[in-house]
Structures are given as structure tokens and as C-alpha cells.
Amino acid sequence: MKDDNFLKENNARHLWHPMGHPGAAQETPPRIISGAEGVRITDIDGHSAIDAVGGLWCVNLGYSNDPVKQAISDQLSVLPYYSAFAGTSNPTAIEASERVRAFFAEDGMARVFFTSGGSDSVDVALRLARQYHRLRGEPTRTKFLSLKKGYHGTHFGGASVNGNPRFRHGYEPLLPGCFHLPAPYTYRNPFDETDPAALAQRIAAAMEDEIAFQGADTIAALIVEPILGAGGVIVPHETFFPLMRDICDRHGILMISDEVITGFGRTGDWSGARHWGVQPDMMTTAKGISSGYFPVGATLVNEKVAEVFEGADADGAIYTGYTYSAHPVGAAAVVATLDETVRLDLKTNAAARGAQLYEGCLKLAEKYDIVGDVRGGHGLMTGVELVSDRDAKTPMDAATMKRIHDAAWEAGAMVRLGMHNILMSPPLTITEDEVNTVLGALDAGFSVA
């Protein structure tokens, strides 16, 4: 390992970072995180803080889970890689597929397709949705519906259904045939509707309208997050997901629940769809599937979709997938992660600590005028939207956001900025005391605005 001077000197000089400006990264180099233990991360200068980001909504088990580390290491010795393209498999992938399917059996999931991450899982789901309709004799169903503010990764398909202009404009033209509905975002929406149940009805009406306009027989799928994560932790009303399910059913449209963040306990339930009492047709997962210890994702389909593929002629062959799909080391990480996720009953802690974090942020909103909106209360996903003028809801400027972020870090918590939102998704193992530390650090951060 090179020494600290080398690392600081070369920081961001050769590495272009995702989701940032490469020139700006050279001027203000990123923090170098060099170690982690439990729910804490440590930078190269020895400063330690609670990771209220959970890596990137993914380190559900915290950083010190030895059974998962051991499983990865053991698998590396036995079989570090083999392809799962048609014709070969490996024992760990077979076990992992059975485990993931069983984990989501209550959601109606029947088959598992492994990928290398969330964007891959989304891409696979969109492809399978089109192919499903083609196999059933409805090849005109090629379009996709999704939500503004939604985030579905950055492959061209995912970027096309994404609802944030940031991830779209530089890369257009994107996939044709993608249409966006308003988000269930009570703080700002085109209807000026602050009641979440009424807003859910408005969006359902907009969806019906769009389907009538496009023609139901042209639409393959709706893709939607149970709680919108990167878009600012937007929590829909409890009627929203069931409404979406009902409309999809009535129009023959597949419902894809993007569970890349919400899967594996983050919402306080094992899946976000289950949290809302809905069975989707497909689920896209990643992140918590391996607690971020190895890059893995999975797309799941229900029996209805599986039957169409498995009963089809040669056109039922799936001509997508990745070199690292069903990677044996990733599969070992998945099996061990699921064991630990269930053993530690992460969903129950996520619900309790999520409520604590949310309520703590609501208290901070009473103290600081810069807090425009606090969103969460459904597991360990919390968003705090900051404004410079509460009445006008003016988004807080980037320089102030950075100052707040730095002050929170100095006071003991790493939080994530998403524009003028503070986003939090700590490991699901976090304790009551540690949540209090995060709240204290946020308090310190807000005080420097």
C-alpha cells in the first residue's frame, strides 16, 4: 500500500469519480476513507464518524460482519470464478438463487436472475418486460412508465426511466417510449396538493390519462420505487402502491418494484412492496443483497412471468446477462448476507431506529427554519430538505449545503447530499446511541448554515 502522501497527492488525479465533476474533484479532492468498523468509517487523517449513508444505502450489516467476510474468503479459495452463461453453473449460485427466491416468496417472486448491481438489475427487468409481452403475442407493448424524481440507475434504460434531469440531460437522446408521472411528493408537486392520499389519487388519475393517451397495448411496464430514495426519500401514501398495482392489472401492464434500496429490510419490512401490501410482477435488487461487500444484484420475476418464458419456443431464450452474473464469490456473499440479515432481524431494528431518526429530525425542524421538509418514518431512510426561505421553499444553495455537510462530519456523522436534501440510510445494525450521535451531528451542521 502506498503511503499517505502518495494517496493525497494522487487523489482524483487519475480516478474519475461517479456523480461528480472531475475538475472540481481535483480542486477539492474527495475524503479518503481508509477504514471502517461497526457503523463507523475513518478517513486517512484518522477522523472517525458514524456512516449515516451506509456506504451508499447498501452496507446494511455494518462494516464488521465476519461471517460474510469469511464466506467470501472461503469461496475465493474453492472457486474464485466461473461463468453462468447457459451450459454451466456453480454450487454457490444455485444455493444463492434458492435463498433469494425464498426470501421474496411472500412477494410472489418465483425466479432469480443475478446481475452485478442495481443498474444491471433494472436493465434486465426492462428487457424481460418487453420480451414477456412479445412472447405472449403483444409485441407492441414496448413503452415504460415511471415517476419523476425516481432513480433507477444509469444504464441507458435506467436513465431513460429516471425522473431527475441531472442523470438525463448530458446523455440524451435516451430510450424512446418512456413517460413520467408526477412523484408522490407532497412538499412540491404540480397539483399543489399537500394531502398524501389525495396526491396518490391525482397521480393515479394522471396514470390512467397517460395510458389512455399512449394506448395500453403499447405499454410494457411501470417501474417504481416503493420509497423514492435518491430523489430525496419521498414516501408515498399507503394507498399509492396498491393504486399503481390495480391500474397495471387493469391494463395488462407489468409492475416492476425497484427494490435496490428498499429490499432486505430497509423499510422495516423485508421488501418495500411488502411494506405497502403489494405483490409486483418483478423486483430489482442489489445493495443489501450482499451488504455492499461484493457487487451483486438480482432481478426477480413472479410465476406469471416465469411461465411465459419457460413455456415459450426458442424465442424464450434470455439473451442478456453479464460476465459476473451468478459469480460464485458474489453468491457466497449473498448466502451469508441473507443468513445474517435474518439472524439479526435487521428489519425490526430498521423500523425502530428509523422512527427515532425521523422523529429526531422533526424536532430539529422545530429548531431550525432552514428545514423545509422531513421525510421518512418508514424504516431507515430519512430525508431532510433544506431551504433558505421557508415560506418561498427556496432550495438551499450548494455552498451552504457543503458547509453543513462538513460541520456534520466534524461533529461525528457522514451524511449524503442530494442537491439540497440531506439523505440518510445508515447500516441497519445502528444502535439508539449511534442514532443520537447522528442527530447531534446534524444539529451541529444546521447551526452553521
Ligand SMILES: Cc1ncc(COP(=O)(O)O)c(C=O)c1O
Ligand atoms: C432504486 C435504485 N435503482 C437502481 C439503482 C442503481 O444501482 P447501482 O448503483 O448498483 O447500479 C439505485 C442506486 O442507488 C437505486 O437506488
